[in-house]
Amino acid sequence: MYTGISDQPVALGAERDRDTNIAGNIEPLNQARNTLEAVHLVHMGARAALVCQLTGLTKKVVGGLYPPLTGMPSPPGQVPFTDTWYLKSNQRLLHANVVWHLFQHLEQTGRSAASVLIHVYEAYLEIVDAPLLTLTRAFFVPRLVSINAWCEQACDHCDISYIGPLSHDGSICPACAEYFNHRCRSCGTAMEYHRAGRRKAVCSGCYKKQSRIRKHLKTRVTNGFP
Ligand SMILES: [Zn+2]
Ligand SMILES: [Zn+2]
Structure with a gap:
């Protein structure tokens, strides 16, 4: 005998119950996941403020993880805010x-x-x-x-x-x-490293060649050639 239709409300009810149970279980699971991630971050050297920001855990909870995990409080200092370093x-x-x-x-x-x-x-x-x-x-x-x-x-x-x-x-x-830093930008030849003075972009050969071209162009312009 076909009972699919009469069974449906029962099946739907059971599904709803299961969904409610799952929803009730998700929060503790999220909490557990956040705590595990916080522990991992603490082990990797993250500061408390960053751990709080990433996991959503409170300062008190995160601060309490450091002594048992590292034997010390959270490392001092801030998250950088410029690219200088x-x-x-x-x-x-x-x-x-x-x-x-x-x-x-x-x-x-x-x-x-x-x-x-x-x-x-x-x-x-x-x-x-x-x-x-x-x-x-x-x-x-x-x-x-x-x-x-x-x-x-x-x-x-x-x-x-x-x-x-x-x-x-x-x-x-x-x-x-x-x-x-160590090669000519024009021909790729290795250049000598000079500790003092301004770093040269091109080798002496390319520099001479470029100077000759510049001089030649200047002469053409002076003589009225485009
Ligand atoms: Zn590149
Ligand atoms: Zn060169």
Whole structure:
């Protein structure tokens, strides 16, 4: 005998009960997940303010995690609010770009903000031999883009997309900037390293060649040739 129709209200009622139970269970599960993520972040060296921001846990709860987990209170200091530290070297900028690409990839996975940062930082530590960015510095990299201090741009030399501050005299990625620190920008020849004085952009051969061209053009203009 077909009883599908008469069974339906019973089935729907059971489904509703199950949904209510699931909804009732989600909150403690979220709490547990947030606490586990907080523990992970504390172990990775995050400061209490950042842990609170990412997990939504209270200052009191997060502050209480440090003594049993690290034997010390939360590390002092603030989240950076300028890019000064990152701009001190091409290596720092390169590392910031590694972190940026990892964020781009992991932010699409639907994870929580805390989980994204944990995964980004763990991947970063695996990729680089000598990490330069702390967890806090890594966290601040995408913020530099969202506050428009940095933007995504293409390098004039290698065409790779990277993030950094906008420059008025052309775009150069940190890898090319590091490469051209020791090489002629025109012919690529290795140049001698001079500790003192202004760093030269081109080698002496290219400099002479460019001077000759400039002189030649100047003479043509003086003589009335376009
Ligand atoms: Zn480049
Ligand atoms: Zn050259």
